[in-house]
Amino acid sequence: MKFKGTAHKVGEHIDTDAIIPARFLVTTDVKILGQNCMEGLEPGWIKRIKPGDIIVAERNFGCGSSREHAPLAILGAGIGLVIAHSFARIFYRNAFNMGLMLLEVGDGIDKLNDGDCLEADAASGVITNLATGAAIQCPPLPSFMQELLQKGGLVPYVKERLSR
Amino acid sequence: MPQTLTQKILQPYADQKVEGPGQIVRCKVSLVLANDITATLAIKSFKGMGAKQVFDKDKVVLVMDHYTPQKDIASANQVKECREFAREAGLTHYYEGGNSGVEHALLPELGLVGPGDLIIGADSHTCTYGGLGAFATGMGSTDIAGGMALGETWFKVPPSIHVTFNGVMPKWLRAKDLILALIGKIGVDGALYSALEFGGAAIENLDVEGRMTMANMAIEAGGKAGLFASDGKTRAWCAEHTRQDAPQIAADPGATYQEEHVFDVSAMEPVVACPHLPGNVTPVSALPNLPVNQVIIGSCTNGRISDMRDAALVLKGRKVARDVRCIILPATPGIWKQSMKEGLFDIFTDAGCIVGPPTCGPCLGGHMGILGDGERAVATTNRNFRGRMGSLESEVYLSSPVVAAASAVTGIISSPAQL
Numbered sequence: 291m292k293f294k295g296t297a298h299k300v301g302e303h304i305d306t307d308a309i310i311p312a313r314f315l316v317t318t319d320v321k322i323l324g325q326n327c328m329e330g331l332e333p334g335w336i337k338r339i340k341p342g343d344i345i346v347a348e349r350n351f352g353c354g355s356s357r358e359h360a361p362l363a364i365l366g367a368g369i370g371l372v373i374a375h376s377f378a379r380i381f382y383r384n385a386f387n388m389g390l391m392l393l394e395v396g397d398g399i400d401k402l403n404d405g406d407c408l409e410a411d412a413a414s415g416v417i418t419n420l421a422t423g424a425a426i427q428c429p430p431l432p433s434f435m436q437e438l439l440q441k442g443g444l445v446p447y448v449k450e451r452l453s454r
Numbered sequence: 455m456p457q458t459l460t461q462k463i464l465q466p467y468a469d470q471k472v473e474g475p476g477q478i479v480r481c482k483v484s485l486v487l488a489n490d491i492t493a494t495l496a497i498k499s500f501k502g503m504g505a506k507q508v509f510d511k512d513k514v515v516l517v518m519d520h521y522t523p524q525k526d527i528a529s530a531n532q533v534k535e536c537r538e539f540a541r542e543a544g545l546t547h548y549y550e551g552g553n554s555g556v557e558h559a560l561l562p563e564l565g566l567v568g569p570g571d572l573i574i575g576a577d578s579h580t581c582t583y584g585g586l587g588a589f590a591t592g593m594g595s596t597d598i599a600g601g602m603a604l605g606e607t608w609f610k611v612p613p614s615i616h617v618t619f620n621g622v623m624p625k626w627l628r629a630k631d632l633i634l635a636l637i638g639k640i641g642v643d644g645a646l647y648s649a650l651e652f653g654g655a656a657i658e659n660l661d662v663e664g665r666m667t668m669a670n671m672a673i674e675a676g677g678k679a680g681l682f683a684s685d686g687k688t689r690a691w692c693a694e695h696t697r698q699d700a701p702q703i704a705a706d707p708g709a710t711y712q713e714e715h716v717f718d719v720s721a722m723e724p725v726v727a728c729p730h731l732p733g734n735v736t737p738v739s740a741l742p743n744l745p746v747n748q749v750i751i752g753s754c755t756n757g758r759i760s761d762m763r764d765a766a767l768v769l770k771g772r773k774v775a776r777d778v779r780c781i782i783l784p785a786t787p788g789i790w791k792q793s794m795k796e797g798l799f800d801i802f803t804d805a806g807c808i809v810g811p812p813t814c815g816p817c818l819g820g821h822m823g824i825l826g827d828g829e830r831a832v833a834t835t836n837r838n839f840r841g842r843m844g845s846l847e848s849e850v851y852l853s854s855p856v857v858a859a860a861s862a863v864t865g866i867i868s869s870p871a872q873l
Binding site (some may be wrong): 303305307308311312313315316317330333349350351354355356357358359361362376378379381383384387388400432434443444445447448449451452453 | 455461478491492494495498500502503504505520521526528529575576577578580592593594595596597599600603605610642643646647673676678731818819820837839840841842846
């Protein structure tokens with residue numbers, strides 16, 4: 291899976307209330323959730339986003355609640371990839387289950403700036419900053435998670451298990 | 455090899471020998487939980503998986519607690535969807551209305567969770583049950599849907615961080631202060647991907663409800679679980695709550711920990727977590743005069759009977775300051791009834807507090823106590839992210855019930871020692 295888009299940089303400890311405030315949790319409609327993505331960080335944030343853009347975050351992105359509405363809101367905003375120094379644990383699982391790609395890069399995050407055009411290859415784990423030419427190599431995913439991704443996420447995985 | 459409490463609890467549920475951190479294991483689960491916000495998505499995924507029935511009708515629990523009593527049409531429709539699913543699936547444990555309460559106070563009270571259990575819940579504060587010696591962790595709705603269908607899930611075995619609290623608790627120090635002090639020290643990602651395991655003399659002396667308060671906030675340090683050994687106190691508490699013969703479980707001596715932290719509680723004083731992170735922890739005595747508009751006493755962190763008694767201890771014979779709304783939400787119908795029986799509601803209403811129904815409500819900015827622009831709250835809840843309780847321009851300070859009650863009386867953030 292390959293991604294190319296403009297980086298939108300956010301800070302550290304971006305919590306799920308920032309990604310999608312609780313007042314929007316009265317729907318499971320991905321489109322409506324997407325329209326309110328990051329509304330708790332900066333009202334109107336979504337207006338700057340084009341489909342295919344990439345979120346670039348500091349430490350502990352997605353901390354807080356277990357709401358799956360958070361990765362859904364990001365997907366609903368047309369964003370398919372988040373690159374961060376690190377991710378909060380529940381958000382990490384949720385994103386993979388929902389088909390939102392995450393790349394954890396540690397201190398490599400400093401090579402990515404707001405507005406840079408980025409290219410990323412999920413299979414090889416290589417991120418290229420087209421604005422600066424810098425490249426980052428991410429650690430490979432555990433094999434179990436690769437298998438889960440290959441099956442298309444947890445819903446098809448369980449579906450297959452149940453049909454056996 | 456000596457095992458951590460985490461490894462010891464996981465082992466009987468795992469599909470292989472639990473060797474150590476990083477290993478991916480498939481585990482059977484004792485219980486699967488979701489609430490009115492997360493169950494709707496879980497039901498969607500469950501149906502998408504082609505699942506026809508839940509793995510065990512007695513082991514899938516739905517608790518309507520976040521936006522209940524139903525706050526608007528959309529939330530009423532979400533609850534309706536959950537109710538219809540529960541009936542269709544034949545679930546034994548569906549809670550709504552007069553038998554419902556805040557999930558993490560309700561399940562222990564009903565004896566549905568206990569020592570040695572492995573529980574997954576579509577709510578980040580599922581880790582609360584670690585206070586009883588259960589391995590319990592929050593997941594998203596789709597993971598929970600998988601659990602509902604299969605009765606199992608996968609885990610990466612977490613490394614454990616051991617935290618020791620020694621010493622004797624000073625008069626106004628509470629479990630909430632201990633966990634906030636820890637998060638203040640290690641930060642909101644200080645236990646990321648790890649399990650926190652607690653011990654020491656102060657923990658052995660701490661009541662079980664206090665242990666649940668601490669386990670509840672493990673997630674606020676990024677932790678996967680917050681675990682306490684199950685001891686005589688745990689067994690007694692469980693027996694009082696319909697669960698007889700709960701096992702005693704503890705880590706093996708000599709188990710390996712990723713990190714160790716030691717605190718002496720004798721020298722500690724009441725703290726608050728300042729906006730906008732649970733890790734911004736400061737002693738109350740070090741704060742300037744900060745006027746308060748709202749006080750919330752309740753939630754899965756501090757809405758139990760011991761918390762109600764604590765609030766009453768401070769509020770008895772006193773009045774809530776002018777221009778402060780002090781909202782008290784006992785977390786379950788059982789706690790509500792017990793509070794009433796003990797006369798705590800007389801104390802609360804005489805002081806000028808509002809006593810509300812069991813609900814998560816204001817903790818997540820849902821309803822029953824929302825902050826306007828520039829308003830400040832002291833809350834016994836677990837998160838103070840920007841905008842969490844309402845306006846993006848509001849502030850939440852997290853504290854124990856005694857600090858919250860004292861702040862309601864003075865109208866500024868205060869320790870009860872200052873009254």
